Amino acid sequence: KNQVEQSPQSLIILEGKNCTLQCNYTVSPFSNLRWYKQDTGRGPVSLTIMTFSENTKSNGRYTATLDADTKQSSLHITASQLSDSASYICVVSAGGTASKLTFGTGTRLQVTL
Amino acid sequence: DTAVSQTPKYLVTQMGNDKSIKCEQNLGHDTMYWYKQDSKKFLKIMFSYNNKELIINETVPNRFSPKSPDKAHLNLHINSLELGDSAVYFCASSPRLNYGYTFGSGTRLTVV
Numbered sequence: 427k428n429q430v431e432q433s434p435q436s437l438i439i440l441e442g443k444n445c446t447l448q449c450n451y452t453v454s455p456f457s458n459l460r461w462y463k464q465d466t467g468r469g470p471v472s473l474t475i476m477t478f479s480e481n482t483k484s485n486g487r488y489t490a491t492l493d494a495d496t497k498q499s500s501l502h503i504t505a506s507q508l509s510d511s512a513s514y515i516c517v518v519s520a521g522g523t524a525s526k527l528t529f530g531t532g533t534r535l536q537v538t539l
Numbered sequence: 540d541t542a543v544s545q546t547p548k549y550l551v552t553q554m555g556n557d558k559s560i561k562c563e564q565n566l567g568h569d570t571m572y573w574y575k576q577d578s579k580k581f582l583k584i585m586f587s588y589n590n591k592e593l594i595i596n597e598t599v600p601n602r603f604s605p606k607s608p609d610k611a612h613l614n615l616h617i618n619s620l621e622l623g624d625s626a627v628y629f630c631a632s633s634p635r636l637n638y639g640y641t642f643g644s645g646t647r648l649t650v651v
Contacts, residue, residue, distance in 0.1 A: 458638075464580075467644070467645070468644050468645070469543070469629050469631070469642030469643050469644050469645055470582070470629075470640075470642050471642070472639075472640065475639075513580055515582065519637050519638075526584075526595075526637065527584065527637050529581065529582040529583070531579060531580060531581050532580050532581075534580075
């Protein structure tokens, strides 16, 4: 059964600090992995997308890593800002003709003063 | 300009009623989706349409009926609403199946 698990479930950090969110998956065959940011009351917005051959990808202060061998990904946020407060969702796509997305339950990040 | 727009944003209705949620995208995408996000923030696919044709129906009760009059629109009609239907429903589109999603802002449905 394809599954995506994220940790921690929630996280509170001070503005300016760094943090790392984790995503473990058991999706097979693997096609790609994405990180989405979902602000309260809004739809998810894509941050990064990584395929099997990519180990790291950055989008501003967001850096995603992928270890396809251990089936783990992380999202590192540098110098956090109040506007980073949101849910971060890891989504893994299975390949093949039955292409399907499996969503994680997300990590709720709160950045405080 | 909103790329994927849903209406209404909020919907409060009584059990047993029938309601519709509309979705439109102006991105020229071929594929559109409806997702349900429950109270635990878990997003679950309901339907996927490609060029107006249903390609994914994930064991959704037949009280839910999607309709795609053209590839820019995917509406969701729900009959005989139940308390368990309360959730946020997201419309999304992509240029091809399961790649490059753009989500709408969601419709918060509350059944009382």
